[in-house]
Amino acid sequence: MEETTKDLEGVVFSHEEVADGFRFLQIRIDGHLPCARPGQFVQIRPSRTTTTPFLRMPLSVSHVDRVGSTFGVLYDVVGPKTRALSDMNEGDRIDCLGPLGNPFPDVPDDARPVLVGGGIGVPPLLHLGTHLRSTGMDPILIVGARTAGKHLPLELLSPASEHVRLATDDGSLGHHGFVTDLLAQALKEEDKPVVYTCGPHPMMAAVASATESADVRCYSSLEEYMACGFGVCVGCVVERRTQANSPYDQFTRVCVDGPVYDATEIVW
Amino acid sequence: MSDAQQVDLSTRVAGIDLANPVLLASGTCGYGEELEPFLRLAEVGGIITKTITPEPRSGNRPPRIVETPSGMLNAIGLQNPGLEGFVEHKWPFLSTLETKVIVNIAAPTVEQHGEMTARIDALGGVAGIEVNISCPNIREGGVLFGCNPRASADVISTVRRHTKLPVIAKLTPNVTDITEIARSVVDAGADAVSLINTLVGMAVDIEARRPILGNVTGGLSGPAIKPVALAMLWKVRQAVDVPLLGLGGISSTQDALEFLITGASAIQVGTATFVKPGAAADIVAGLGDYCRKAGIARLDDLVGSLKS
Ligand SMILES: Cc1cc2nc3c(=O)[nH]c(=O)nc-3n(C[C@H](O)[C@H](O)[C@H](O)COP(=O)(O)OP(=O)(O)OC[C@H]3O[C@@H](n4cnc5c(N)ncnc54)[C@H](O)[C@@H]3O)c2cc1C
Ligand SMILES: Cc1cc2nc3c(=O)[nH]c(=O)nc-3n(C[C@H](O)[C@H](O)[C@H](O)COP(=O)(O)O)c2cc1C
Ligand code: FES
Numbered sequence: 413m414e415e416t417t418k419d420l421e422g423v424v425f426s427h428e429e430v431a432d433g434f435r436f437l438q439i440r441i442d443g444h445l446p447c448a449r450p451g452q453f454v455q456i457r458p459s460r461t462t463t464t465p466f467l468r469m470p471l472s473v474s475h476v477d478r479v480g481s482t483f484g485v486l487y488d489v490v491g492p493k494t495r496a497l498s499d500m501n502e503g504d505r506i507d508c509l510g511p512l513g514n515p516f517p518d519v520p521d522d523a524r525p526v527l528v529g530g531g532i533g534v535p536p537l538l539h540l541g542t543h544l545r546s547t548g549m550d551p552i553l554i555v556g557a558r559t560a561g562k563h564l565p566l567e568l569l570s571p572a573s574e575h576v577r578l579a580t581d582d583g584s585l586g587h588h589g590f591v592t593d594l595l596a597q598a599l600k601e602e603d604k605p606v607v608y609t610c611g612p613h614p615m616m617a618a619v620a621s622a623t624e625s626a627d628v629r630c631y632s633s634l635e636e637y638m639a640c641g642f643g644v645c646v647g648c649v650v651e652r653r654t655q656a657n658s659p660y661d662q663f664t665r666v667c668v669d670g671p672v673y674d675a676t677e678i679v680w
Numbered sequence: 681m682s683d684a685q686q687v688d689l690s691t692r693v694a695g696i697d698l699a700n701p702v703l704l705a706s707g708t709c710g711y712g713e714e715l716e717p718f719l720r721l722a723e724v725g726g727i728i729t730k731t732i733t734p735e736p737r738s739g740n741r742p743p744r745i746v747e748t749p750s751g752m753l754n755a756i757g758l759q760n761p762g763l764e765g766f767v768e769h770k771w772p773f774l775s776t777l778e779t780k781v782i783v784n785i786a787a788p789t790v791e792q793h794g795e796m797t798a799r800i801d802a803l804g805g806v807a808g809i810e811v812n813i814s815c816p817n818i819r820e821g822g823v824l825f826g827c828n829p830r831a832s833a834d835v836i837s838t839v840r841r842h843t844k845l846p847v848i849a850k851l852t853p854n855v856t857d858i859t860e861i862a863r864s865v866v867d868a869g870a871d872a873v874s875l876i877n878t879l880v881g882m883a884v885d886i887e888a889r890r891p892i893l894g895n896v897t898g899g900l901s902g903p904a905i906k907p908v909a910l911a912m913l914w915k916v917r918q919a920v921d922v923p924l925l926g927l928g929g930i931s932s933t934q935d936a937l938e939f940l941i942t943g944a945s946a947i948q949v950g951t952a953t954f955v956k957p958g959a960a961a962d963i964v965a966g967l968g969d970y971c972r973k974a975g976i977a978r979l980d981d982l983v984g985s986l987k988s
Pocket of ligand 2 (some may be wrong): 709
């Protein structure tokens with residue numbers, strides 16, 4: 413398996429709608445599998461022939477296939493790039509740059525991983541949960557969505573956890589309310605929880621604040637707008653909380669310094 | 681000419697010997713290191729560093745980038761480690777490269793340009809200095825110099841006095857007459873001129889009814905600006921007699937050829953690197969193929985071959 417980051421050419425292997433607007437895309441890479449670790453992402457270019465959409469789009473790797481040479485991404489159609497991607501059919505060629513960014517750090521042996529995801533932030537947590545289970549851990553997966561139709565189907569969620577807990581803003585499925593309610597409950601139940609989160613900014617900010625007051629370690633995977641995805645444009649920054657030694661370090665590049673941060677490092 | 685025959689892509693621009701005329705544009709290749717996993721830097725003619733300023737800068741508040749039709753807007757605000765941070769942390773890697781390294785500088789005052797130049801000159805091994813008098817995203821310096829022929833000349837003559845290295849002035853397109861600025865920097869001692877930097881632009885979020893960029897306006901780059909860049913290159917080509925480094929939206933061999941034919945002695949690949957990190961190396965290979973097919977032995981012979 414290749415460990416290095418590459419500009420790879422792949423082929424659409426399968427592509428299907430799995431929830432309202434959400435699509436599951438599997439890409440086969442010729443020759444070598446990019447060995448993405450949980451939390452890493454790829455920069456995908458849906459079209460090579462047009463300049464609109466122009467930039468690549470970062471998508472978290474949600475699935476890796478360790479025997480073959482395919483990997484999967486799950487995405488919500490929200491704008492021009494994701495729309496262009498949704499037009500791709502089996503057999504179409506697709507450019508993938510990656511794997512990029514830093515993975516989620518390892519979980520201490522005696523800790524209980526609690527994964528908290530919302531919307532387009534769920535895919536990296538599926539990769540993480542599946543990986544943790546393969547190492548013998550038993551993660552809890554808390555997932556929030558606006559409404560029942562926006563939730564990924566259970567057959568995609570359950571490989572990542574035997575304890576999937578759902579919430580919807582409108583009460584149409586699972587807990588009526590926010591993931592933070594379910595998180596608070598899990599933090600009460602567990603002796604040594606460690607939280608891993610990815611989702612909309614307000615959700616992650618709430619998770620960061622809840623874990624900080626409970627004195628629980630929390631790793632957040634940020635999803636900022638990106639141009640290059642490998643550190644040269646300095647476009648994808650967020651502000652660091654700690655007083656930097658130099659103004660140069662006030663902002664950190666999510667693509668290469670992240671996307672996973674200890675939640676207490678960031679200004680939310 | 682048969683395929684086996686060697687094509688000479690080398691050129692000499694403002695006293696800098698380049699293995700080929702394809703450079704990486706400032707602000708789009710960092711300080712080289714991050715690009716190495718994707719692009720062998722030795723394959724390109726040279727690399728131009730992200731602008732450095734006398735003191736470290738944090739840059740603008742995000743959001744800093746947004747995609748636009750066939751391009752993007754950026755308002756990075758020159759986040760950089762400052763001159764000493766560059767010397768300590770970035771130069772050690774750059775100094776090991778086989779390719780030519782041009783250091784791009786900007787400063788809030790005319791005098792500080794001189795001080796920076798002296799320090800960079802003393803490093804030894806720098807191929808040239810590109811002076812960014814054209815950044816649209818900072819409050820002092822940058823485009824404030826580059827919009828005014830007098831101020832542009834003051835900066836360039838100050839840099840000139842502090843070094844024997846080739847001095848390249850990087851011009852902004854956000855002026856009424858770019859040839860006027862080009863003439864003034866050449867008169868002030870610039871050995872070459874790079875053009876163009878980004879065009880000022882803006883994007884609006886209609887839901888929030890706010891500008892998308894934290895800085896409100898930003899610089900437009902990418903394929904969208906290529907025709908503007910070519911027209912400016914063509915005008916400046918007729919106005920001054922120094923080598924020109926053309927850039928603005930170059931992403932393919934065809935684009936590079938258009939600039940070379942119009943009169944650029946070398947070209948710079950900018951935003952295209954974000955979409956395809958190997959774009960510059962692909963262009964180098966493409967130029968070789970083009971020459972072989974067209975029976976051109978020296979790429980340099982093509983420069984400025986535009987017919988009227
Ligand atoms: C590291 C990383 C991993 C990502 N992983 C996934 C993933 O697994 N699945 C997935 O569906 N999306 C993911 N995203 C977000 C995805 O890249 C964007 O949704 C996509 O680029 C939108 O492009 P567009 O042209 O379709 O929409 P645009 O027109 O660019 O945006 C449409 C709407 O989405 C919002 N948006 C745009 N970019 C982002 C972003 N980065 N984060 C949050 N909101 C955004 C915009 O504000 C706007 O409201 C990830 C982003 C990053 C940085
Ligand atoms: C994200 C970004 C950052 C840039 N930073 C700098 C910079 O620090 N100094 C500079 O002289 N030009 C900078 N530029 C301008 C480019 O070097 C180039 O002049 C411009 O983008 C047009 O070329 P392009 O369309 O090929 O990108 C930057 C451009 C972009 C897109
Ligand atoms: S996206 Fe370019 S530096 Fe992060």
